[in-house]
Amino acid sequence: xATMKATLMYGPGDVRVEEVERPVIEQPTDAVxxxxxxxxxxxxxxxxxxxxxxxxEPRRMGHEYVGVVEEVGSDVKxxxxxxxxxxxxxxSDMTCDICKxxxxxRCMHGGFVGTAQAQYxxxxxxxxxxxxxxxxxxxxxxVDLTAASDVLGTGWFAxxxxxxxxxxxxxxxxxxxxxxSGVLAAQQLGASRIIAMSRHADRQALxxxxxxxxxxxxxxxxxxxxxxxxxxxxxxxxxxxxxGTQQSMMQxxxxxxxxxxxxxxxxxxxxxxxxxxxxxxxxxxMGGPAPVRKYLPEFIDKIYKGEMHPGKVFTKTVNLDDxxxxxxAMDQREAIxxxxxxx
Amino acid sequence: xATMKATLMYGPGDVRVEEVERPVIEQPTDAVxxxxxxxxxxxxxxxxxxxxxxxxEPRRMGHEYVGVVEEVGSDVKxxxxxxxxxxxxxxSDMTCDICKxxxxxRCMHGGFVGTAQAQYxxxxxxxxxxxxxxxxxxxxxxVDLTAASDVLGTGWFAxxxxxxxxxxxxxxxxxxxxxxSGVLAAQQLGASRIIAMSRHADRQALxxxxxxxxxxxxxxxxxxxxxxxxxxxxxxxxxxxxxGTQQSMMQxxxxxxxxxxxxxxxxxxxxxxxxxxxxxxxxxxMGGPAPVRKYLPEFIDKIYKGEMHPGKVFTKTVNLDDxxxxxxAMDQREAIxxxxxxx
Numbered sequence: 001x002a003t004m005k006a007t008l009m010y011g012p013g014d015v016r017v018e019e020v021e022r023p024v025i026e027q028p029t030d031a032v033x034x035x036x037x038x039x040x041x042x043x044x045x046x047x048x049x050x051x052x053x054x055x056x057e058p059r060r061m062g063h064e065y066v067g068v069v070e071e072v073g074s075d076v077k078x079x080x081x082x083x084x085x086x087x088x089x090x091x092s093d094m095t096c097d098i099c100k101x102x103x104x105x106r107c108m109h110g111g112f113v114g115t116a117q118a119q120y121x122x123x124x125x126x127x128x129x130x131x132x133x134x135x136x137x138x139x140x141x142x143v144d145l146t147a148a149s150d151v152l153g154t155g156w157f158a159x160x161x162x163x164x165x166x167x168x169x170x171x172x173x174x175x176x177x178x179x180x181s182g183v184l185a186a187q188q189l190g191a192s193r194i195i196a197m198s199r200h201a202d203r204q205a206l207x208x209x210x211x212x213x214x215x216x217x218x219x220x221x222x223x224x225x226x227x228x229x230x231x232x233x234x235x236x237x238x239x240x241x242x243x244g245t246q247q248s249m250m251q252x253x254x255x256x257x258x259x260x261x262x263x264x265x266x267x268x269x270x271x272x273x274x275x276x277x278x279x280x281x282x283x284x285x286m287g288g289p290a291p292v293r294k295y296l297p298e299f300i301d302k303i304y305k306g307e308m309h310p311g312k313v314f315t316k317t318v319n320l321d322d323x324x325x326x327x328x329a330m331d332q333r334e335a336i337x338x339x340x341x342x343x
Numbered sequence: 344x345a346t347m348k349a350t351l352m353y354g355p356g357d358v359r360v361e362e363v364e365r366p367v368i369e370q371p372t373d374a375v376x377x378x379x380x381x382x383x384x385x386x387x388x389x390x391x392x393x394x395x396x397x398x399x400e401p402r403r404m405g406h407e408y409v410g411v412v413e414e415v416g417s418d419v420k421x422x423x424x425x426x427x428x429x430x431x432x433x434x435s436d437m438t439c440d441i442c443k444x445x446x447x448x449r450c451m452h453g454g455f456v457g458t459a460q461a462q463y464x465x466x467x468x469x470x471x472x473x474x475x476x477x478x479x480x481x482x483x484x485x486v487d488l489t490a491a492s493d494v495l496g497t498g499w500f501a502x503x504x505x506x507x508x509x510x511x512x513x514x515x516x517x518x519x520x521x522x523x524s525g526v527l528a529a530q531q532l533g534a535s536r537i538i539a540m541s542r543h544a545d546r547q548a549l550x551x552x553x554x555x556x557x558x559x560x561x562x563x564x565x566x567x568x569x570x571x572x573x574x575x576x577x578x579x580x581x582x583x584x585x586x587g588t589q590q591s592m593m594q595x596x597x598x599x600x601x602x603x604x605x606x607x608x609x610x611x612x613x614x615x616x617x618x619x620x621x622x623x624x625x626x627x628x629m630g631g632p633a634p635v636r637k638y639l640p641e642f643i644d645k646i647y648k649g650e651m652h653p654g655k656v657f658t659k660t661v662n663l664d665d666x667x668x669x670x671x672a673m674d675q676r677e678a679i680x681x682x683x684x685x686x
Binding site: 097098101102103105106108161232233234237244246249257258259260264267268269270271272273274275276278279280281282283284285286287288289291 | 445446448449504601602603607615616621622625630631
């Protein structure tokens with residue numbers, strides 16, 4: 001039996017790398033990729049911090065990946081052995097009604113990736129899920145592609161749903177890797193003013209590098225008052241919400257002008273919205289698991305042309321053997337996001 | 344002192360017509376109109392049913408109106424004495440950033456109309472708020488214009504935000520005058536399939552006349568299951584929510600496909616939305632006081648061309664003196680909506 005190294009979470013704070021069985025083709029639509037780069041997600045910290053209850057058994061981790069195709073099933077037509085590929089955390093056939101409507105994260109035949117912090121990964125629905133890059137990535141491109149797999153796509157989705165575009169004023173609530181990616185997305189989409197709500201110097205600096213025109217350190221009511229002051233009492237045209245708490249959601253809605261757009265991608269933890277308050281806020285509200293797959297071709301194009309460097313969110317890189325240190329650094333907010341070298 | 348007849352609500356179930364002072368120009372941007380037609384709104388039934396608490400003093404009622412301009416203030420430029428005009432329940436200058444962004448119901452200098460069940464009405468911000476029809480309306484056009492003032496515009500807004508359009512499948516939750524107007528709006532906007540959720544024979548009939556292709560009588564989980572069955576397990580592209588209760592809102596969200604659009608115009612009464620559930624529904628949610636004003640020119644055009652007859656929602660007409668009977672009939676669901684002749 002061929003084995004490989006893979007990440008397992010045994011319980012809160014307990015991340016280990018062990019030898020496990022190497023994945024093989026199971027379905028004719030599968031591909032198996034050899035991992036070139038993976039990373040730790042902010043959402044991996046929820047179970048790490050004990051916020052998702054008990055672990056009946058050790059849990060394989062990871063859903064962000066760039067790899068080279070090692071083997072494909074007999075029904076895989078577009079993806080070839082040797083292709084350099086990126087995929088999202090969702091599986092997508094790209095042919096169902098929901099995929100065609102632009103929401104491949106909700107593919108009618110899809111599912112989730114959950115074992116990517118490893119040396120190999122089986123990817124179901126390979127033709128739909130994976131996108132091939134035009135050639136072998138440089139080291140810098142590999143880092144950028146790793147961000148494209150989730151965090152860039154998630155921030156981009158929020159900015160897209162916030163209708164970031166030419167002439168727009170966009171507020172970004174949350175200065176984690178997703179929020180910062182939302183700043184980058186708003187800049188790439190042409191927003192003329194991008195206000196990052198952040199109180200950490202290192203994140204403020206990256207927000208500015210990604211295109212933020214203003215930084216607001218205040219939160220809650222004070223933060224909203226500051227946004228109103230900066231927008232002449234109107235509010236923002238669009239708001240990216242990238243935290244998922246009651247406070248961040250209410251802050252996002254309150255910063256938005258009537259008729260504006262809130263794109264929320266922070267996975268809700270205990271958020272409750274009052275219908276009457278929402279009615280009289282009169283903002284467009286849209287969020288959920290980001291349909292990263294639909295943006296990947298554009299991301300790859302921009303990355304290979306050097307037009308953006310989303311990989312700057314990785315402020316620390318560890319080898320797979322040391323991934324526990326990566327979790328620790330993210331948990332302690334020593335790193336914005338941690339990239340993992342699988343070999 | 345010139346007087347006129349006007350409607351006052353003294354308390355739940357207690358509607359009276361009394362002689363009150365006739366309005367005059369107060370601001371240079373005001374107009375005073377002589378009322379040609381007004382009506383009773385579903386939202387007037389909330390206080391009528393005692394659901395809005397105590398009445399410290401009798402309350403003037405009414406916010407839907409068609410009239411002829413009697414007098415204008417010195418700053419009114421576009422609206423002329425003698426114009427036949429329609430306006431919405433919201434005041435709008437049509438020049439502020441929010442009006443220009445398409446949400447005149449949230450005008451930065453606006454407010455609400457609340458005294459239209461009377462023989463005369465003072466309309467502030469007349470140039471923005473009022474739209475002149477091309478000439479004296481026929482009796483039928485007068486009825487249709489009365490519907491345009493609120494109920495058609497509110498249903499239209501919901502259908503518009505639900506992205507009703509060519510080839511779309513639209514579900515309408517609620518078979519009151521607003522829901523039925525949402526059916527008409529979806530039909531006018533080109534939706535190919537319009538599923539009205541209704542269990543009253545008279546309202547089903549009008550829904551079909553307005554363009555509904557399917558009727559679903561079930562509610563709640565059974566209703567959702569039926570919509571899923573009718574849409575091949577996908578859900579509707581867009582949903583109009585025109586009730587405002589917890590059940591109707593959850594039903595609307597559950598009927599919508601991932602990435603679809605819910606336009607909600609039922610004024611929320613006690614609705615609470617769970618953030619996590621909303622996140623994983625992944626639908627666009629938008630609602631609030633409808634920006635009726637922006638649709639009025641199109642409504643007037645369609646009504647004068649005879650392209651639609653939104654006035655069919657009026658299944659009963661009373662004279663102003665008998666408006667209490669109009670309230671009673673709507674409260675008892677004997678009439679879908681009641682029109683009022685002010686003279």
